[in-house]
Amino acid sequence: MTKLPPKPTNVGERTRIVHAGREPFEQHGFVNTPIYRGSTVLYPTTDDLLHRRGRYSYGTKGTPTTHALETAWTELTRAAGTVLAPSGLAAVTVALMSCLKAGDHLLMTDSVYLPTRQFCEGMLKKFGVETTYYDPQIGAGIAHLIQPNTAAVFTEAPGSQSLEMQDVPAIAEVAHRHGAVVLMDNTWATPLLFPPHERGVDIAIEAGTKYLSGGSDLLLGMVSANERCFKDLRKAYEAFSMCPGAEDVFLGLRGLRTMALRLREHERQALDLARWLETRPEVAQVLHPALETYRGHEIWKRDFKGSSGLFSVILKPCSDKALAAMLDGLALFGMGYSWGGFESLVIPFNCASYRTATRWAPGGPALRFHIGFEDLDDLKRDLDAGFARLREADAEAA
Numbered sequence: 001m002t003k004l005p006p007k008p009t010n011v012g013e014r015t016r017i018v019h020a021g022r023e024p025f026e027q028h029g030f031v032n033t034p035i036y037r038g039s040t041v042l043y044p045t046t047d048d049l050l051h052r053r054g055r056y057s058y059g060t061k062g063t064p065t066t067h068a069l070e071t072a073w074t075e076l077t078r079a080a081g082t083v084l085a086p087s088g089l090a091a092v093t094v095a096l097m098s099c100l101k102a103g104d105h106l107l108m109t110d111s112v113y114l115p116t117r118q119f120c121e122g123m124l125k126k127f128g129v130e131t132t133y134y135d136p137q138i139g140a141g142i143a144h145l146i147q148p149n150t151a152a153v154f155t156e157a158p159g160s161q162s163l164e165m166q167d168v169p170a171i172a173e174v175a176h177r178h179g180a181v182v183l184m185d186n187t188w189a190t191p192l193l194f195p196p197h198e199r200g201v202d203i204a205i206e207a208g209t210k211y212l213s214g215g216s217d218l219l220l221g222m223v224s225a226n227e228r229c230f231k232d233l234r235k236a237y238e239a240f241s242m243c244p245g246a247e248d249v250f251l252g253l254r255g256l257r258t259m260a261l262r263l264r265e266h267e268r269q270a271l272d273l274a275r276w277l278e279t280r281p282e283v284a285q286v287l288h289p290a291l292e293t294y295r296g297h298e299i300w301k302r303d304f305k306g307s308s309g310l311f312s313v314i315l316k317p318c319s320d321k322a323l324a325a326m327l328d329g330l331a332l333f334g335m336g337y338s339w340g341g342f343e344s345l346v347i348p349f350n351c352a353s354y355r356t357a358t359r360w361a362p363g364g365p366a367l368r369f370h371i372g373f374e375d376l377d378d379l380k381r382d383l384d385a386g387f388a389r390l391r392e393a394d395a396e397a398a
């Protein structure tokens with residue numbers, strides 16, 4: 001075959017995302033790596049089999065399809081390596097299991113994704129790992145919570161639903177001084193808006209279900225790690241045999257190529273709607289890190305390259321009935337868990353019942369929005385009619 005020119009390594013993010021993990025001339029020139037399905041990998045000779053010679057050894061350990069996404073994600077995050085998982089939560093759990101053992105202590109942000117918290121309270125506790133929750137906005141103050149057996153500090157910025165910003169570099173600096181591993185759930189920003197390993201994170205988790213997919217049509221997780229942590233991460237991945245389905249990985253690769261463009265549009269649409277919501281008389285506060293008025297905005301500006309499509313609002317006090325009247329009548333906003341797709345979503349939420357290090361008492365009902373690609377005027381009209389229903393239901397009750 002003709003010799004191919006070497007790929008340039010010093011390229012921009014958008015070039016990287018188009019080229020990462022693709023080797024067309026390894027598959028007859030076709031642009032994308034196809035879906036390899038398979039358990040058994042054949043070896044040509046006994047000697048090859050006994051020494052497991054070759055790039056692939058068994059379906060659970062990897063295929064050209066999973067290898068393509070792992071390679072791309074490693075390039076994008078500038079990590080030492082990546083493992084995939086069948087969901088975002090599976091990615092969180094394999095990451096935690098890779099760096100903790102019985103007798104260890106874990107520091108966990110109080111604003112963490114709720115199922116992550118449930119994993120700590122259930123599985124980690126059962127296997128002898130103790131978790132302490134900390135105020136997400138603690139910054140370098142985390143030093144006071146470090147114990148001799150603190151093995152890991154888990155961050156998530158901004159926080160799930162409540163959107164608190166975290167000073168990840170400050171937390172990482174303290175954690176590293178005490179020898180602890182720093183993990184981050186980076187699903188909100190993706191490595192495109194927050195380069196985790198450049199900001200002090202050792203193990204970064206991404207729910208590929210969200211922005212990698214972009215279509216609400218797959219479940220996937222990615223975990224990238226630096227030199228310090230990748231070996232143990234890969235060991236945990238193999239121990240749990242945490243392999244995702246081939247089709248989901250293929251769809252993840254497809255989503256990857258347009259992720260930068262989609263994120264920019266999510267950012268534009270969400271910021272426009274967040275600013276509009278700030279002007280509404282029914283809204284007490286908009287929780288969006290890119291708004292100048294937001295606590296933690298300065299940290300966001302320092303560490304992040306942009307914002308995504310997810311934010312929350314606190315409404316002025318109203319009855320449950322009025323809130324339901326608003327939400328039940330929305331024609332364009334879907335109500336449901338997960339996010340990151342092309343369509344706009346809203347859910348009511350309340351963190352009060354499970355927070356332990358901080359108190360969630362915002363003074364009114366809270367809504368989380370994910371803004372998709374619809375016409376903004378249509379979305380505003382839908383919400384405007386919703387607010388009218390809310391006011392009407394409250395007036396009737398009074």
Ligand SMILES: *Cc1c(COP(=O)(O)O)cnc(C)c1O
Nearest residue numbers: 087088089113185187207209220
């Ligand atoms: C959705 C989500 C997850 C879990 O992803 P799944 O694929 O749904 O398991 C983890 N962390 C955050 C921040 C999420 O939003």
